[in-house]
Amino acid sequence: MPKRSDYDLILVGGGIMSATLAVFLRHLNPKLNLLVLERLPELAMESSNAWNNAGTGHAALCELNYMPDDPAGGLPSATKAIAINQQFQESREFWASLVESGVMKSPDTFIHSIPHMTFVRGDKQADYLARRFQSLRNQPLFAGMEFSKDPSKIATWIPLMLEGRAEEVVAATRMEQGTDVDYGAVTRQLFDWLIDSGVEVLTSHEVQSLKHSFSGWQLIARAGKQRISLKAPKVFVGAGGWALKLLQNSGIKEVKGYGTFPVSGHFLKTENPTLVQRHQAKVYSQAAVGAPPMSVPHLDTRVIDGKPSLLFGPFAGLNFKFLKHGSIFDLPLSIRFANLLPYLSVAAGNISLVVYLVKEILKSKKQKFESLKEFVPLANSGDWELYEAGQRAQVIKPSGAFGSLEFGTEVISSSDGSIAGLLGASPGASVAVRVMLDVIKRIYPEDFANWGGEIQKLVPSFGVDLNANANLAAASLQKTAQVLKLKA
Numbered sequence: 001m002p003k004r005s006d007y008d009l010i011l012v013g014g015g016i017m018s019a020t021l022a023v024f025l026r027h028l029n030p031k032l033n034l035l036v037l038e039r040l041p042e043l044a045m046e047s048s049n050a051w052n053n054a055g056t057g058h059a060a061l062c063e064l065n066y067m068p069d070d071p072a073g074g075l076p077s078a079t080k081a082i083a084i085n086q087q088f089q090e091s092r093e094f095w096a097s098l099v100e101s102g103v104m105k106s107p108d109t110f111i112h113s114i115p116h117m118t119f120v121r122g123d124k125q126a127d128y129l130a131r132r133f134q135s136l137r138n139q140p141l142f143a144g145m146e147f148s149k150d151p152s153k154i155a156t157w158i159p160l161m162l163e164g165r166a167e168e169v170v171a172a173t174r175m176e177q178g179t180d181v182d183y184g185a186v187t188r189q190l191f192d193w194l195i196d197s198g199v200e201v202l203t204s205h206e207v208q209s210l211k212h213s214f215s216g217w218q219l220i221a222r223a224g225k226q227r228i229s230l231k232a233p234k235v236f237v238g239a240g241g242w243a244l245k246l247l248q249n250s251g252i253k254e255v256k257g258y259g260t261f262p263v264s265g266h267f268l269k270t271e272n273p274t275l276v277q278r279h280q281a282k283v284y285s286q287a288a289v290g291a292p293p294m295s296v297p298h299l300d301t302r303v304i305d306g307k308p309s310l311l312f313g314p315f316a317g318l319n320f321k322f323l324k325h326g327s328i329f330d331l332p333l334s335i336r337f338a339n340l341l342p343y344l345s346v347a348a349g350n351i352s353l354v355v356y357l358v359k360e361i362l363k364s365k366k367q368k369f370e371s372l373k374e375f376v377p378l379a380n381s382g383d384w385e386l387y388e389a390g391q392r393a394q395v396i397k398p399s400g401a402f403g404s405l406e407f408g409t410e411v412i413s414s415s416d417g418s419i420a421g422l423l424g425a426s427p428g429a430s431v432a433v434r435v436m437l438d439v440i441k442r443i444y445p446e447d448f449a450n451w452g453g454e455i456q457k458l459v460p461s462f463g464v465d466l467n468a469n470a471n472l473a474a475a476s477l478q479k480t481a482q483v484l485k486l487k488a
């Protein structure tokens with residue numbers, strides 16, 4: 001049961017976003033009374049759980065979707081890749097500060113150096129990858145990127161993927177500074193510290209309604225058979241896929257027209273020590289036609305609870321749940337007059353995506369295994385098991401009377417700054433720091449203007465364009481590598 005009935009800020013959801021926001025605010029203004037409510041019996045059991053996401057520290061080192069090819073055959077633009085990289089760098093700096101101050105534990109409990117690679121086949125893709133390499137090789141945040149078209153060289157990086165491969169044109173890039181992150185461990189460590197520092201964090205408390213009045217927000221939460229009424233002038237909705245439903249319930253006009261397009265993810269996984277030992281990389285490739293950016297196939301080294309494994313996927317699935325532990329009525333119940341056209345237009349305007357998803361759903365385990373064989377030609381099905389990861393809730397954004405499907409993360413906030421929530425899933429946990437700074441700016445606009453110095457103690461590159469200054473970029477990479485025990 002909550003200790004008080006009124007708080008300065010109530011955070012709904014026990015994932016990495018709420019944890020990151022609460023840790024920032026605890027440092028910026030320790031006097032704020034914060035309450036975190038999580039509906040499940042444990043924290044970090046939805047998308048932030050290590051097994052529910054791919055654990056990639058998304059820094060655009062290997063993901064082609066941040067740098068689509070230039071149709072004219074020129075150098076692809078590096079602008080978006082640089083922006084994503086800087087945002088991940090901010091997360092590294094935040095975690096490094098927290099390790100130094102003892103908020104977070106030893107870095108090997110949550111982050112590991114795993115090279116990030118891109119692997120492509122055929123002349124056209126090899127040419128694109130070569131031009132992508134040209135665009136990135138002299139960018140300070142991408143220093144050290146390697147490129148090869150030589151199969152014997154690539155085989156020294158990823159032997160499992162070259163063994164038994166028919167003779168064909170291949171190309172790869174490799175970045176030593178890539179990471180695998182256990183976002184579940186990050187979340188739990190942040191919450192452990194928050195609880196120790198006096199923040200109330202209550203599990204098995206589901207927020208069911210949010211109403212605004214002249215005195216602030218009134219939340220009704222269910223805890224077992226009890227219904228509790230709570231008050232706060234400000235609310236953060238970090239409810240993952242259920243954020244849409246709570247923001248709709250709040251009645252704020254800013255969420256009108258928004259919808260959520262849920263895509264579930266499945267992976268193949270092996271813990272066979274011989275295979276794990278022979279594949280030490282996160283290798284991303286090109287997406288199939290119609291596939292959404294988050295369905296780019298990749299073969300990854302993971303380290304969870306100190307145990308290494310390999311995962312391959314994701315295989316997309318279609319169901320109406322907005323959370324893994326959600327309800328099949330989530331999508332139908334989210335339909336409103338204002339978002340009906342956006343929903344319909346997204347379905348009509350993304351036929352290739354719908355076809356792709358239908359094909360994915362119809363894929364048998366054997367067919368999924370065939371996709372793995374494109375990565376690991378000599379794979380043995382007995383080594384791999386299929387498991388269900390988390391539910392991605394992609395944003396459908398109103399655009400005029402219609403809607404567009406977005407693959408990023410979107411902060412929705414009321415004009416008075418009393419409520420903010422997060423829709424979308426990508427690049428996700430990797431950029432939690434930047435996204436939560438955006439939330440703080442919206443809900444505490446006046447304080448934010450004065451908090452710059454304190455924020456910089458946690459995130460030294462806050463407000464600095466790292467890529468514009470090679471020395472600063474190198475210093476940030478080296479410092480975070482040293483504290484987080486990573487390869488620079």
Ligand SMILES: Cc1cc2nc3c(=O)[nH]c(=O)nc-3n(C[C@H](O)[C@H](O)[C@H](O)COP(=O)(O)OP(=O)(O)OC[C@H]3O[C@@H](n4cnc5c(N)ncnc54)[C@H](O)[C@@H]3O)c2cc1C
Pocket residue numbers: 012013014015016017018037038039040043044045046047048049052053054055056057058183205206207208238239240241242243246264265266314323389390391392422424425426427428429430431
């Ligand atoms: C298959 C997959 C792969 C991914 N891969 C990556 C990756 O490689 N790298 C990366 O950076 N990101 C990745 N992501 C995205 C990343 O996992 C998410 O962006 C991130 O975890 C979202 O954190 P969150 O705190 O917003 O949500 P969540 O972790 O989902 O937490 C939301 C919490 O709110 C709770 N909640 C919901 N409704 C209520 C309510 N009414 N009352 C109380 N509590 C409530 C939920 O139970 C949940 O615990 C991936 C996601 C998926 C699904």
